[in-house]
Amino acid sequence: MARQPLNAALRLNSEETGTLSLRGQVALALGDYHAAENDLTHVCQANPKAVNAWFLRGYLAWLRQDARQASVMLSAARNARGYDRKPKGSVLEGDVHQRRYSESGFLSVFVEEWNGSVDPRNAYNKLQVYLRAFNR
Numbered sequence: 001m002a003r004q005p006l007n008a009a010l011r012l013n014s015e016e017t018g019t020l021s022l023r024g025q026v027a028l029a030l031g032d033y034h035a036a037e038n039d040l041t042h043v044c045q046a047n048p049k050a051v052n053a054w055f056l057r058g059y060l061a062w063l064r065q066d067a068r069q070a071s072v073m074l075s076a077a078r079n080a081r082g083y084d085r086k087p088k089g090s091v092l093e094g095d096v097h098q099r100r101y102s103e104s105g106f107l108s109v110f111v112e113e114w115n116g117s118v119d120p121r122n123a124y125n126k127l128q129v130y131l132r133a134f135n136r
Contacts, residue, residue: 012128025107051080062120070120
């Protein structure tokens with residue numbers, strides 16, 4: 001099962017939010033919504049820029065038919081997404097033309113495709129279709 005190696009990785013480094021986020025994604029895909037909410041909440045507490053976790057917590061709220069909370073989480077995800085700021089005209093060590101922080105996970109494609117809307121129906125339709133097919 002996918003959770004076992006993730007649990008082992010977290011035992012080695014319990015502060016790694018990427019692993020915790022991935023474990024939350026696995027729990028979500030398996031329909032273990034309580035575990036998913038627990039993991040994703042901890043990710044958001046440890047890393048306020050964890051767009052995936054905010055987004056997926058909104059999906060969990062939407063599944064509970066709490067559209068207001070889902071919109072709040074989508075707004076938090078949009079704020080967390082932001083953009084990497086630097087003073088105009090400055091040159092920073094290792095300056096590149098891309099984000100300095102990115103998340104990964106098998107559900108991150110839905111976050112990347114998301115247009116920033118705080119309307120849960122808009123934000124979660126494709127994710128819901130995918131997860132329904134995943135659980136067949």
